[in-house]
Amino acid sequence: xxxxxxxxxxxxxAKDLLLKPTYRxxxxxxxxxxxxxxxxxxxRRSFDENGNRAWYDQLxxxxxxxxxxxxxxLHRLSVCEIGAGIGYWTRLVRDLGCQRYxxxxxxxxxxLWLRPQFPSYDFAVADAAExxxxxxxxxxxxxxxxxxxxxxxxxxxxxxxxxxxxxxxxFFTTYRTEPTPSGLAYVEYHTREDFAAVxxxxxxxxxxxxxxxxxxxxxxxxxxx
Numbered sequence: 089x090x091x092x093x094x095x096x097x098x099x100x101x102a103k104d105l106l107l108k109p110t111y112r113x114x115x116x117x118x119x120x121x122x123x124x125x126x127x128x129x130x131x132r133r134s135f136d137e138n139g140n141r142a143w144y145d146q147l148x149x150x151x152x153x154x155x156x157x158x159x160x161x162l163h164r165l166s167v168c169e170i171g172a173g174i175g176y177w178t179r180l181v182r183d184l185g186c187q188r189y190x191x192x193x194x195x196x197x198x199x200l201w202l203r204p205q206f207p208s209y210d211f212a213v214a215d216a217a218e219x220x221x222x223x224x225x226x227x228x229x230x231x232x233x234x235x236x237x238x239x240x241x242x243x244x245x246x247x248x249x250x251x252x253x254x255x256x257x258x259f260f261t262t263y264r265t266e267p268t269p270s271g272l273a274y275v276e277y278h279t280r281e282d283f284a285a286v287x288x289x290x291x292x293x294x295x296x297x298x299x300x301x302x303x304x305x306x307x308x309x310x311x312x313x
Contacts, residue, residue, distance in 0.1 A: 090136060111273040113236065114215065117195035125201050130173040130232075147231065147301030148180055151260060154295050154306060155184070160258065162186040165226035168252065170216045170245070171233035175202050181229070182206065190225070192216055217241035221252035228252065228259040232302070238276040246286035259287075259307040260295070280305065288312075 120129045127140035135143060155162070163185035172178055172191030181189060189209040193199050196213045203211055217237055221228075228249055237245050249259055264277040280292060283305060290312045295304040 108273055111238070113217075113241075113274075114194050116274055117236075118197055121195040121197040121201070125174045125198070127174070130176075143302075144176055146299045147262070147304065148177075149299035150295060150297050150301035150304060151180070151229075151231075152184070153298055154260070154304075157296075158258065158306070160227060162227070166190075167227045167229065168192070168221060168225035170228065170230035170249070171236075172202055172211060173198060173233075175205055177229055177231055178202065178206055178209065181227075182209070190222065192219075192221065216248055217245040220248045224252050224254050224257065226254075226257055228257065230259070230261040232262050234261055234263065234278050235270075235275050242276070242278065242282070243286060246283065250286055253309070255309045257308060258310070259305075261305050261307070262302050263305050265303050283307065 123129065127135070127137050127144075131140035132143060154160075162181055165186070166188040167181045167186045167190075169177055169181075169189070169191040172193040178189065178191055187208075189206075191199075191202065191209065191211045192214045193202070193211060194213070194215050199211045199213045202209075218241075230249070234242065234245075253259060261283070263283065264279050267279055268277040270277060280294075283292060287307050288309075291307050291309055293306045293308070293311045295306050297303070
């Protein structure tokens with residue numbers, strides 16, 4: 089990791105920890121995406137671009153492995169993404185053959201950038217905690233987004249996701265294995281139990297991590313045998 093990145097990161101971290109600015113999701117993410125569309129915008133800021141890509145890639149490999157183990161062929165399945173961000177996961181499902189994709193993103197600058205990157209896909213500027221998802225989807229992904237949706241808004245987003253699922257849909261999301269405090273105003277971590285406030289526990293499956301990616305859940309009524 090380079091010195092310039094470290095200095096930039098520590099300066100931003102000190103400001104966030106000392107000033108504790110009020111977190112207003114739309115304003116926060118529009119400001120970030122207006123500044124650029126890279127891992128500094130959406131990733132772990134303690135990592136540089138290469139470190140973030142390696143971190144994301146580990147999780148992506150675990151997700152692809154789970155798709156295959158679960159018999160999910162994206163060539164014939166629809167995908168909805170919550171928090172499309174800089175298009176990392178959009179690109180992944182495109183490369184896996186997804187034809188029908190819808191991405192929701194709270195920040196308009198992100199959507200304006202994503203549309204020409206993925207012209208065959210649909211994107212909408214929408215807050216998943218406030219706006220129901222259109223229709224139903226075979227696969228729903230929400231990677232490192234739950235921690236930026238807080239309190240009752242988090243539960244509202246989960247209810248919208250649940251309403252967009254069929255009995256065979258899969259919802260993939262990152263989570264924390266145990267309660268974890270955060271000193272950052274824009275981060276609120278969630279455990280399996282937090283997801284179980286909306287989804288039946290029997291629906292919630294821990295995804296194996298053969299590539300050492302971050303912990304992930306697969307949520308589906310189809311997991312009930």
